[in-house]
Amino acid sequence: MTELRQAIEELVEKHLPDESHFVVEVKMEEKAGKTTLLILIDADQGVTIRACSKVSRAVSEELEAKEMIGDAYVIEVSSPGVDFPLSSRRQYQKNIGRELKLTLDSGPDVTGKLVEIDSENVTLLVKKKEKGKKATEEEVLFPFAEIKKSIVQVSFK
Structure with missing residues (x-):
């Protein structure tokens, strides 16, 4: 088959x-x-x-x-629907600037704006909220090897 x-x-x-x-x-x-x-x-x-x-x-x-x-x-x-997980680097490249939700092999899901990709990693701009402080944004690298699933988040703004 x-x-x-x-x-x-x-x-x-x-x-x-x-x-x-x-x-x-x-x-x-x-x-x-x-x-x-x-x-x-x-x-x-x-x-x-x-x-x-x-x-x-x-x-x-x-x-x-x-x-x-x-x-x-x-x-x-x-074409794959908006709820279809990204499966190739080309799809990630196409979605730079959009919000993604990553399901990782370990740890909680992460949502952030896709900033860039390279051969090994995805970089998201993730909002960090500390108690009593204003939320900040930080670029975080996620290796492809640790990503179980990536879904583009639809925005109605």
């Missing part, structure tokens, strides 16, 4: 509209007796419905021509 998933991911990459688009996840699931192929794509400036439909058609045609999936299946191509 992982070989098939990898082959499909390569197909998706081949049919992305341009180099600003990238694959976030390719997953096959059984839902109510049907195979669902879920393809999540993202782009540096956001994903359009047109890009999703183009990828869906092109990948479907090639899957059918090569008979890569034997049974009937449903294909879903979309």
Whole structure:
């Protein structure tokens, strides 16, 4: 199954509209007796419905021509929702300046503004509140290896 998933991911990459688009996840699931192929794509400036439909058609045609999936299946191509965890450095890069909530391997969750990323770490601007003092902001580094999950926080301000 992982070989098939990898082959499909390569197909998706081949049919992305341009180099600003990238694959976030390719997953096959059984839902109510049907195979669902879920393809999540993202782009540096956001994903359009047109890009999703183009990828869906092109990948479907090639899957059918090569008979890569034997049974009937449903294909879903979309961008990851706001509640979908960040999974690549490229997604972190795209979200610099936005509020993130990090779930760490140890310790409490941390929320702060994403300031920068490098090959090893994520830097957040975190508000520190000390008793009887005004809140201050401090840049804190979090190694990727210690991050279980990162979710972009939606602001309605």
